[in-house]
Amino acid sequence: xxxVEQNSGPLSVPEGAIASLNCTYSDRGSQSxxxxxxxxxxxxxxxxxxxxxxxKEDGRFTAQLNKASQYVSLLIRDSQPSDSATYLCAAExxxxxxxxxxxxxxxxxxxxx
Amino acid sequence: SxxxxxxxxxxxxxxxxxxxxxxxxxxxxxxxFWYRQQPGQSLTLIxxxxxxxxxxxxxGFVIDKFPISRPNLTFSTLTVSNMSPEDSSxxxxxxxxxxxxxxxxxxxxxxxx
Numbered sequence: 413x414x415x416v417e418q419n420s421g422p423l424s425v426p427e428g429a430i431a432s433l434n435c436t437y438s439d440r441g442s443q444s445x446x447x448x449x450x451x452x453x454x455x456x457x458x459x460x461x462x463x464x465x466x467x468k469e470d471g472r473f474t475a476q477l478n479k480a481s482q483y484v485s486l487l488i489r490d491s492q493p494s495d496s497a498t499y500l501c502a503a504e505x506x507x508x509x510x511x512x513x514x515x516x517x518x519x520x521x522x523x524x525x
Numbered sequence: 526s527x528x529x530x531x532x533x534x535x536x537x538x539x540x541x542x543x544x545x546x547x548x549x550x551x552x553x554x555x556x557x558f559w560y561r562q563q564p565g566q567s568l569t570l571i572x573x574x575x576x577x578x579x580x581x582x583x584x585g586f587v588i589d590k591f592p593i594s595r596p597n598l599t600f601s602t603l604t605v606s607n608m609s610p611e612d613s614s615x616x617x618x619x620x621x622x623x624x625x626x627x628x629x630x631x632x633x634x635x636x637x638x
Binding site: 518 | 558566567573617621624625626630632
C-alpha cells in the first residue's frame with residue numbers, strides 16, 4: 413500500500429526561527445511531491461511542489477527532495493505566527509496516476525510570537 | 526488556478542438520508558476528483574470523476590454509497606447515500622493540472638446525526 417508518512421506534531425517554533433517539516437513516502441514510482449498548508453476550518457492550499465532531487469526555493473519556503481532516501485522536507489524561514497497551520501505532504505500516486513495524490517496525515521505547526 | 530465552488534458549504538443531515546454536493550469550476554478541466562477528510566484526519570481520495578462516463582472509485586469506496594456525476598468539463602456532483610454518523614466529514618472537490626498540481630474547493634462540511 414502506498415503511504416506518505418509525516419510526524420503529526422505539534423511542532424512549535426518561535427517567531428523568526430526556521431521550521432522544518434519532514435515526510436517520507438513508500439512508492440518509488442512517485443515522481444512529484446507537494447506541500448499544502450491547511451488552516452483550521454479551511455481547505456488545503458498548495459504551497460509548492462518539487463520533482464527533482466535537491467532544493468527548490470520560493471520566498472521563505474524551501475522544498476527538499478531526496479529520492480534515494482524517499483524523503484521530502486519543507487523549510488520555512490523567518491517563521492511567522494501566520495504560518496501556524498497544518499502542513500500536508502502529498503506524493504503523486506505513481507506512474508500513470510495523473511492527478512491522484514496520496515496525502516500524509518499532516519504536521520501541525522505552531523509559531524509562537 | 527481555476528476557481529472551484531462547492532455547495533452546500535455545510536449541512537446537518539439525519540441518519541439514512543442522502544445529500545448531493547455540487548462542484549462548479551470556472552473553466553474546463555480534464556481531471557476532477559473527490560476527496561474526503563474525516564475529523565482530525567488527512568485527505569483520502571474517494572474517486573476520479575470522469576466526464577461522460579462512470580467515476581473511478583478507490584479501494585473502500587463504492588458507487589452505491591458515493592454516486593458521482595460529471596456531465597461536462599466544469600461540473601460534478603457527489604452524493605453521499607444512506608448516511609450514517611461515520612460519514613460526518615469534509616468532502617472536497619479538486620481539480621488537477623497537467624503538471625500534477627491539485628487545487629481544492631472550499632469543501633462541504635457534513636454532519637450526520
